[in-house]
Amino acid sequence: MIAQSGGPSAVINQSLVGVVEGLRGSASITKTLGARHGVRGMLENSIIDLSDVDQATLDRVAATPSAALGSTRDKPDHEYCEKVLEVFKKLDVRYLFYIGGNDSSDTCRIVHELAVEAGYPLHAFHVPKTIDNDLVHNDHTPGYASAARYVAMAFMGDSLDNRALPGIKLDVVMGRHAGFLTGAAGMLREREEDGPHLILMPERAFVFDEVLGEVDRVYTKLGRCHIAVSEGVQDRDGTPVAALLTDVQERDAHGNIRLSGSGALGDTLAQFISRKLTPEGGKAPRTRADTLGYAQRYWPDASPVDQREAREVGRFAASQALSGIESGSITIQRTAGPGSPSPVLDYAVDLHRVELSDVAAKTRHMPDEFISADGRGVTPAFCDWLRPMLGDMPRAGWL
Amino acid sequence: MIAQSGGPSAVINQSLVGVVEGLRGSASITKTLGARHGVRGMLENSIIDLSDVDQATLDRVAATPSAALGSTRDKPDHEYCEKVLEVFKKLDVRYLFYIGGNDSSDTCRIVHELAVEAGYPLHAFHVPKTIDNDLVHNDHTPGYASAARYVAMAFMGDSLDNRALPGIKLDVVMGRHAGFLTGAAGMLREREEDGPHLILMPERAFVFDEVLGEVDRVYTKLGRCHIAVSEGVQDRDGTPVAALLTDVQERDAHGNIRLSGSGALGDTLAQFISRKLTPEGGKAPRTRADTLGYAQRYWPDASPVDQREAREVGRFAASQALSGIESGSITIQRTAGPGSPSPVLDYAVDLHRVELSDVAAKTRHMPDEFISADGRGVTPAFCDWLRPMLGDMPRAGWL
Numbered sequence: 001m002i003a004q005s006g007g008p009s010a011v012i013n014q015s016l017v018g019v020v021e022g023l024r025g026s027a028s029i030t031k032t033l034g035a036r037h038g039v040r041g042m043l044e045n046s047i048i049d050l051s052d053v054d055q056a057t058l059d060r061v062a063a064t065p066s067a068a069l070g071s072t073r074d075k076p077d078h079e080y081c082e083k084v085l086e087v088f089k090k091l092d093v094r095y096l097f098y099i100g101g102n103d104s105s106d107t108c109r110i111v112h113e114l115a116v117e118a119g120y121p122l123h124a125f126h127v128p129k130t131i132d133n134d135l136v137h138n139d140h141t142p143g144y145a146s147a148a149r150y151v152a153m154a155f156m157g158d159s160l161d162n163r164a165l166p167g168i169k170l171d172v173v174m175g176r177h178a179g180f181l182t183g184a185a186g187m188l189r190e191r192e193e194d195g196p197h198l199i200l201m202p203e204r205a206f207v208f209d210e211v212l213g214e215v216d217r218v219y220t221k222l223g224r225c226h227i228a229v230s231e232g233v234q235d236r237d238g239t240p241v242a243a244l245l246t247d248v249q250e251r252d253a254h255g256n257i258r259l260s261g262s263g264a265l266g267d268t269l270a271q272f273i274s275r276k277l278t279p280e281g282g283k284a285p286r287t288r289a290d291t292l293g294y295a296q297r298y299w300p301d302a303s304p305v306d307q308r309e310a311r312e313v314g315r316f317a318a319s320q321a322l323s324g325i326e327s328g329s330i331t332i333q334r335t336a337g338p339g340s341p342s343p344v345l346d347y348a349v350d351l352h353r354v355e356l357s358d359v360a361a362k363t364r365h366m367p368d369e370f371i372s373a374d375g376r377g378v379t380p381a382f383c384d385w386l387r388p389m390l391g392d393m394p395r396a397g398w399l
Numbered sequence: 400m401i402a403q404s405g406g407p408s409a410v411i412n413q414s415l416v417g418v419v420e421g422l423r424g425s426a427s428i429t430k431t432l433g434a435r436h437g438v439r440g441m442l443e444n445s446i447i448d449l450s451d452v453d454q455a456t457l458d459r460v461a462a463t464p465s466a467a468l469g470s471t472r473d474k475p476d477h478e479y480c481e482k483v484l485e486v487f488k489k490l491d492v493r494y495l496f497y498i499g500g501n502d503s504s505d506t507c508r509i510v511h512e513l514a515v516e517a518g519y520p521l522h523a524f525h526v527p528k529t530i531d532n533d534l535v536h537n538d539h540t541p542g543y544a545s546a547a548r549y550v551a552m553a554f555m556g557d558s559l560d561n562r563a564l565p566g567i568k569l570d571v572v573m574g575r576h577a578g579f580l581t582g583a584a585g586m587l588r589e590r591e592e593d594g595p596h597l598i599l600m601p602e603r604a605f606v607f608d609e610v611l612g613e614v615d616r617v618y619t620k621l622g623r624c625h626i627a628v629s630e631g632v633q634d635r636d637g638t639p640v641a642a643l644l645t646d647v648q649e650r651d652a653h654g655n656i657r658l659s660g661s662g663a664l665g666d667t668l669a670q671f672i673s674r675k676l677t678p679e680g681g682k683a684p685r686t687r688a689d690t691l692g693y694a695q696r697y698w699p700d701a702s703p704v705d706q707r708e709a710r711e712v713g714r715f716a717a718s719q720a721l722s723g724i725e726s727g728s729i730t731i732q733r734t735a736g737p738g739s740p741s742p743v744l745d746y747a748v749d750l751h752r753v754e755l756s757d758v759a760a761k762t763r764h765m766p767d768e769f770i771s772a773d774g775r776g777v778t779p780a781f782c783d784w785l786r787p788m789l790g791d792m793p794r795a796g797w798l
Contacts, residue, residue, distance in 0.1 A: 008563045011555075015795075032490040034798065037563075060796030065560035068798045073564065123486065149729015157409075160465035160578065165406045165472065166438075169693075198485065263690055267418075271454030291662055298556030301700065306752075394699040396703035397459030398413075399467045 001093045002050065003072075003106070004067035004129075005038040007098035009143030012099055012129050016069065017062040018314020019097045019127065020050055026322050033093070037081065038072035038100070039107060044085045054376075055110075062311065065298045075103050081110040088122065095123045096320050099314075101130040105329050106360035110329045124320040125142035126272075126329035126356055127314055129298050133180035136364045137354045139334040140180075141308035145389035146302035147174070148184035152393065156188040156294055159195030159226050160396060166224035167286030168215065168273060171196070172266040176232040176294050179366040180204050181296065183378040187227035187386055187391060195226025202232035203366045204375035206241050212276050213374060219277065219285060231265060231291075245269060263291040303391045315391065316351040328353035339353035347388035400492045400579035401449065403466035403528075404437040404499035404506070408542030410709035411498055411528045411702035415459040415468065416495075416525065417713020418496045419449055432492070437471035437499070438479065438506060441486045446481055461710065462695045474502050474564065480509040487521065489516075493718050494522045500529040500540075502680075504728050505759035511726045518589035522720040525728035530696050533577035535763045535779075536753045538733040541709035544788035545701035547583035549787065553691055553726055555587040558594030558625050559795060565623035566685030567614060567672060570595070571665040573695050576632040578602050578765040579697065582777040584627035586785055587792060593623025601631035602765045603774035605640050611675050613775060618676065618684060630664060630690075644668060662690040670741070701798050702790045715750045729757075 002019050004012055016034075033051040035041035048069075053061075057096045061068045088096070088111075098108045105126035112124035128135050129149035151173055157225065162169045173182040179201025186199050197218045200206060218225040233241045245268040266289030274287035309332060317330045336348040370382035401418050403411055414434075422428045431449040433500040434440035440658060447468075451458075460467045475483065487495070487510075497507045504525035511523035527534050529548035529650045561568045578600025585598050596617045599605060617624040644667040665688030673686035686777055716729045735747040769781035 004563075008560055040595055043758075048797070056794060057798075060794070061798055062796075063793070064796045065556050067563040068796070070565075071563040107470045119617065134416070140764065153699050154694055157464050157699045158693055160463065161407055164466040164470040166469075229684045248430075262666050262688060264666060267661050267663060267666075288693075290660060291690065292694075293689035293691075294557055294560055294687075295553055295689070295694070298560045300552050300795075367719075394462070395459070396699075397456060397461075397463045397467070399449070399452070399460055 001033045001034050001035060001042065001088065002028040002069070002093065002097045003035040003038045003041065003099070004069050004071050005098060005104040006071060007131065007297055008066040008071055008128070008351050009131050009297050010065040010146035010299060011142050011306050012066070013064055013068045014307050014310035015063045015099050015127050015129060016369070017058045017122050017316035018311040019318050020053070020058060022318025023322070024397050028202065028322060029095070034069045037070035037280055038074065038098075038308070040072045040074050040083055041070065041321065042084050042190050049301050050235045063307070064301065065300050066252070076107050076110065078110060078114070081107065081114055084111055085114050085118065085120065088121060094121060095341060097125050097127055097317055097321070098158060099127040099129050101132070102135055102359060102363065106263055108327070108329070109356035109360045112356060112379045123325070124327045124356070125321050127317045127333070131181060132175045132178050133371055134178035134364045135331070135359055136362045137358055137370035138331045138364070139349065140332055140389060142306060142313055142332070143297070144180060145306035146299070147181055147186070147296045148386060149303045149390045150296050151181055151184040152187035152290065152390065155185040155196050155226075155228060156396060159189075160294065161194055162224050166228070167288060168219060168225045168270070168277070169195075170227045170229055170266050170273070170289040172289065172291040173228055175294070175361050175390065177202055177365065179230055179371070182230040183366060183370060183382055184386060186378045187383055187390070188396070193222060196228040197222070197327070198290040198376045199378055200227065200228045200229040200233050200376060201366060202230050202234055203371060204237040209237065211274065214274055215276055228267065229266075239394060243264065245356050247273060263289065266291045274337055303363065305391055320353050325353065327356050329356050329358065331359070400432045400441065400494065401435060401468070401485065402434040402440065402498070403435045403470050403498045404497060404503040405470060405528070406530065406696055407470055408528055408530050408593045408696050409464040409545035409698060410541050410610060410705050410754045411465070412463055412467045413461045413706050413709035414498050414528060414541055416457045416528050418708040418717050419452070419457060419794060421714035422721070423715025425720060428494070431467070432490070432666055433468045436469035437473065438475050438483055439471045439473050440469065441483050450630045456575070462655045464701065475506050475509065475514050479514070480506065480513055483510055484513050484517065484519065488519060493520060494714055496524050496526055496530050496693070498555035500525040500527075501534055501760055501762065502760060503749045504755055507726070507728070508755035508759045511755060522724070523726045523755070523757065524716045526721050527729060527731075530580060531577050532579035533763045533787040534730075534758055535761045536730045538748065538758055538765070540731065541705060541712055541790060542696070543604050543703035544581060545698070546580055546612065546695045546706065546790070548697050548702045548783060550580055550583040550691065551586035551792065553583040554595050554625075555626060555793065555795060558687070559621050561594055561625045566687060567618060567624045567626070567669070567676070568594075569626045569628055569665050569669050571690040572629050573689065573691070574601065574629050576601055576762050576764065578770070579628055579649070581627050581629040582765060582769060582781055583785060586782055586789070586796070590797065592621060595627040596621070597626045597775045598769065598777055599626065599628040599632050599775060600765060602632055602770060604635040606633040606635065611672065614672055615676055620682050628665070628668065634664050640664065640668070662688065665690045669747070684760050687709040702788060704788050706788055712750060719752050726755055728755050730758070
C-alpha cells in the first residue's frame, strides 16, 4: 500500500514511482495498491491497483507535480490508525509506504506500533517529502530543492523588477517553522545592491522596530528595499506575526493558524511598514506585497537533482522493506561538499534508514551557520550548501 | 535616445538590445544613449552611454527580465513632453525609441508632434511591450507570450494541486482591461475535469449570482473548483469587482485603482464565495486564493519565441527610423496559422509600422471568437492562436 500525504511537492510523484519501481519483480509482492488521498482513501476504500501501470505512464506521472494519488490533511490518532490496520488485515497489506512530512512519519509509526502489538506482520516505511526541509536526520528532503529553485528565481526576477520600479517590496515565502525556503531568496544575489535586502526567517525573532529601522536604512540608501519574509516569522514571545497583524485566525486540524492560501500577512505587513515609514505630511513610499503562494510547491519545472533524488528515495524505501527490515524513515545525507568531513568539489549524497520515532513529529531548523550574524540574511555556507541541489540557474545582466 | 516605460516584462530588454544592435554601424548615429527610468531620466539627466557596450553584455542583458534601464509610471502631459524636447535639443537627440505600452506610444506621439511644431527634426518610434496584449493593430505584443507561459504553467500546476487537496481555489491574474493573460490559464487543460473550471475575464460582466451558481455546480460535481479570475473583472455597470469588494482604493497617476501588488481581490472574493456556499449550520468549503502577482511579468524563464520576436521588434524599429521614416509604432502581425487568410501549419509573423496615433491610448480586447459562449472559458481558437508562442510546455500524467 502506497499513499501520499500533506502539502504536495513538485517531485512527490517521483518518490511514488520510485516505490512502485522498487517493488516490481519481487516475489514477495503480489499486488501494489495506491490509496487515494492518503489514509483517508484507505478508510474509504478508495484504492487503485498500481501493479500493471506501464512504464511510460509511470515516467509521465513521475515528472508531474502534485500528488497523483491525491493527498490529505488528516492527522490520524490511535483510533484512526486502528481502522487503517483493520483495512490492512482485510486486504492482506504487508507493506506500507507513506510519502509525506513529519506528520506522515508519525502516522507510519503509530500504524506500525499497533501492528506489532496485534502481532500482525507489517513493514512500514516513511518516504520523506517536504518543501520546508524541516525533517531531522536529513541533509535535505525531496521537494525542498524544487521549491527553493522557484523561490530563488522569483527573488532574482522580483529584485530586478524592484530595481526598475523602485519602492518597498515584500514577498512572503512558505515555511511555518523553518527558514530554509525563505533563505533560498538570497541564492541568486550577485551584487551588494541586489535584493532581497532583508531575509526574515522564523529562526530569528521578528522585532518590529528593528525590521522597520533596517527597511528605512536600505530605502534611504538605495531608494528601494526588497524583503523576503517567511510566513512563519514570530515575535520574541513566539507569537506568529501573522496572528499579531491580521484577522486570519482559521486553524487547521493540527491547531495551527492557516498561513498559506491568502495574501493577508504580506498585505498587512506592507501597510504597516508603509504607514510607519511615511514622513509626517509626506508621501507614503510605494509599497507592494506578493505572497508567492502554492506555486512554490507545484511549479512544473522541478530541480533535476531533486527529481533524481526523490525517485531514488522511493526505490531505496522499497529495497529496504524487501530486504526484511520492518520499518523506518529514509533520509538523505550528504557525503561530499560543504559541511562534509571530506569535502570535495562534487556534490554527493547517500541514502540511509533511521527509526520512525527518530523523525516522527520532530522539526529541524536552519542551523546557526546558515544565518548571518545580524539575523536578517543567509551566509555563504548556506549558498554553498544549496547551490548543487538547484540545477542550472539563470544569471542576470545589468546596464 | 532609448528608454523603457511601464510595467516591465521578461523580454523588454530583448527589445532594448534589438534597438541598440539595429543602430550599430549606421553613419547617422554618433552616439546611443539610454535614459534611466524612462522620460524621468531624460528630465533628471540620468542618462548613460550605450554606444560601446560589448556584445556579451548586451546578450546577457537581453536575456534578463525587467527593464535594465529602469522604468517609470510617469505619464507625461504636454508640458512634461516640452521639457523632454528641450533636453533632446540640448543633447542633439534626433532619434527616440520608447519601449512600452499604449501610454508610451502616446508619449512618443506628443513628443513627436511638439518636435514637428517646433521644426525640430526628430524620429520618434514606439517599440511595443505589454504582458496584457492590449495594443491595437497587433496580433500579440512582446512580453505577452512569456507572461502567458507563466500563467499556463501556474494553472497546470495549481489544478493538479487542487485535485490532490480538493477545495475551491481562486487564482488572480493580471490584466486590467483585456483577458488575454487570464485566458492563458486554460491553455494546458487536457481533460474535462481539469482546472481551471471557470475563467473570468474583464470582457464579460462579472455577475455575482451567476458566478456563485457555476462554482456551486462544479464543486458539487467534482468536489473542487479551480477559478481563474482577472484582476480587471467588472460588474454589468463597469464597476471593478475589486472596488466593490475591497477597501483597496489606492489610485495610480492615471486615476485607476491599484489592482496588483496586493492579495486583496483574491482574498475577499474567496471569503465571499466561501460564505455564500456554506450550508446553514454546515461546514465552509476549503477555499484558498493566490494572487499570481509580479512573477507573471518577471519570471526568468521567458518564451523563446517571445524573446526572438522582442529582439526583432527592436531591430526593426531601428531600421525603420534609419530608413528615413519619421515616426511610428511597430506591430506584430500574423501571416500564417489560425486566423490567417491562408493558414499553414507553421507559425509565422511579420513586422509592420503603423502611425503612433493608431496605437496611442487605445485598448484591444479579447475577440469574441476567443471567449466561450457561456463567457466563462476560452475557445479552441484561442488555444490554437496562443500555442505556437509559448515554446515547449510540460504535459501532466495521471493515475
